Amino acid sequence: MARCPKQRKKAVIAAVSAYLELLFNFINLLLRYYEALESEQEQAVEHVxxxxxxxxxxxxxxxxxxxxxxxxxxxxxxxxxxxxxxxxxxxxxxxxxxxxxxxxxxxxxxxxxxxxxxxxxxxxxxxxxxxxxxxxxxxxxxxxxxxxxxxxLHSILLRKPKPVLHNSDDPKWKHFKNCLGALDGTIVNVRATKENQERYRNRKGTIGMNVLGVVDQNMEFIYCLAGWEGSAHDGRVLRDALIRPNGLKVPRGYYYLCDAGYSNCEGFLSPFRGQRYHLKEWGGRRPRSPEEIFNMRHSTARNGVERAFGILKMRWAILRETTWFSTKMVTKIVNACYLLHNFIRGENGADVFERLYVDEDPDEETEDVDEDLILHIQPTVEWSDFRQNLAQELWAARSWITS
Structure with a gap:
């Protein structure tokens, strides 16, 4: 039975209404999509x-x-x-x-x-x-x-080692004749891959790179070795630096100051263990033995390398924070930061970051003695006697009167 014209009209109106509603919903959905896309682009580039x-x-x-x-x-x-x-x-x-x-x-x-x-x-x-x-x-x-x-610029900006002369009047270094400088290790945070994280995890639990730095008496870097995992011991990094073709050169008869984490052996003079060492431990008190006065003089001179690391990290934030660069890239950046540190200290004169970091101010080429180098770290009786004799000399030359 055929529909009447009135029923057909209602059916057409209902169909058209449904179609228009569907079209409206589609357009509304499309507009929302483009609004979300535009908002995401604005957040990605705020200054577009x-x-x-x-x-x-x-x-x-x-x-x-x-x-x-x-x-x-x-x-x-x-x-x-x-x-x-x-x-x-x-x-x-x-x-x-x-x-x-x-x-x-x-x-x-x-x-x-x-x-x-x-x-x-x-x-x-x-x-x-x-x-x-x-x-x-x-x-x-x-x-x-x-x-x-x-x-x-490696060959231009890295400083040549200059030994402490016998007539030196530097109050911090004059006690250590023929000393070339001081060395220490520091940790630079890195973003290691998941499979390498345990190798780069140091004893403090952070993911970092162990970096060896050697400075002269003016807190300028003589040598830098970056790239070792944070779990590597400082002594292992130093051994690697000695055997590299262009590594750290230590002529016989000369030496560097290092902390108790390194062995006391020829070429590397470390403090006596079991005695007060760090400057904050003294609290204004005077040493009571040759070993203590040696440690105090040693800490005063070797403190230069710790201050150099502090100034370096204060100047370059990339060394004190985890960066988005790869580990290989961070190794190169660390070496560049050391070179730029030397350049700035040589050109700027007064170092703003040194004044911010410390209250005290801590120069010149010297001859290179390359014929007889120290290539191995091995404690010896002769070097222990050298340290003990030096401690006795410092004790005998102390400037205050003891009771």
Whole structure:
């Protein structure tokens, strides 16, 4: 039986209503999808509105670079950890000696600023994009180029060891004739892969890299060995440094000061165990034996390497915080930080970070004696007697009167 026109009209209206409702729901769903996508893009790049045109990007870059090179030493030191003059000199050194070259759209000074800002503040790639108005690919490429150029300055920036002379009047070092400096190890946090985490886990439970550093009397680095796992003992790292082709050179008759974690053997003078050693343990009290006065003098001189590590980590945040770089990349960055530390101390004169870290101020080439080097760590009776005799000399020459 055929429907009447009135029933057919109601059926058509119901069908059209259902179709329109379905279309409306689809459009509403589509709009919500695009709103969510747009919101995600805005969160990923917060400053996208200021990057919209090449002119705006270039103006922002020029403004940031003026903060480094034109707004005074305070802002320059805050951003790249050195004053304006030192920054310009580093750029020229990397160009002339490191082989760093600019590209068609980025100058050398901006490349160096990106690298220094990265290691000084431990910024991630996304934050660097927002700061320098550059793409992520450009940031990665520039960091690798500048890092390679800094490492090429190894022979220029690493200091030559200078022994303490017999007529030295340095109150900290004059007691240790023929001493070349002090050495110690430190831990730099790394992001190891899951299968390597146990190897890099140190005794404190953190994931880190064991780094050996050797400094002279002026707290400038003579040698650095990075890359060992945090679980490796300091003595094992030192043995590796001695047998490497371009490793640590210790001529016979000379020595370095080291803490009790190392063996007291030829070339490496460690303190007496079981006696007060660290300066905070004395509390203004005077030594009561030759061993104690030796430990006090030893701690006063060797404290330079601990202060050097403290200044280094205060200057470069990438060494005191876990970074997003790979372990292999961190090894290269650690070596670059040591070289830049020497460069800044040589050029800046007064080190701002040294004044922030310590209250006291702690120079020159010397001859290299390479014919008879110490290659093994082995405690001997002769070296123990040398330490004991030196302790007796310090005790006999003490400047205060005992009862």
């Amino acid at each position: 509105s200021s990057w919209e045109t090449p002119i705006a990007r270039q103006l922002a870059r020029n403004s940031f670079m003026r903060c480094i090179v034109s707004h005074g030493d305070i802002s320059c030191t805050m951003l790249v950890r050195m004053n304006c003059r030192t920054f310009q000199k580093l750029c020229m050194l990397l160009r002339d000696e490191g082989g760093l070259r600019c590209s068609w759209n980025i100058e050398i000074d901006e490349m160096v600023a990106i690298f220094l800002y990265t290691i000084a503040h431990n910024e991630k790639n996304r934050q660097l994009q927002a700061t320098f108005r550059r793409s992520g690919e450009t940031i990665c490429r520039v960091i690798k180029l500048v890092l390679r150029s800094v490492l090429k």
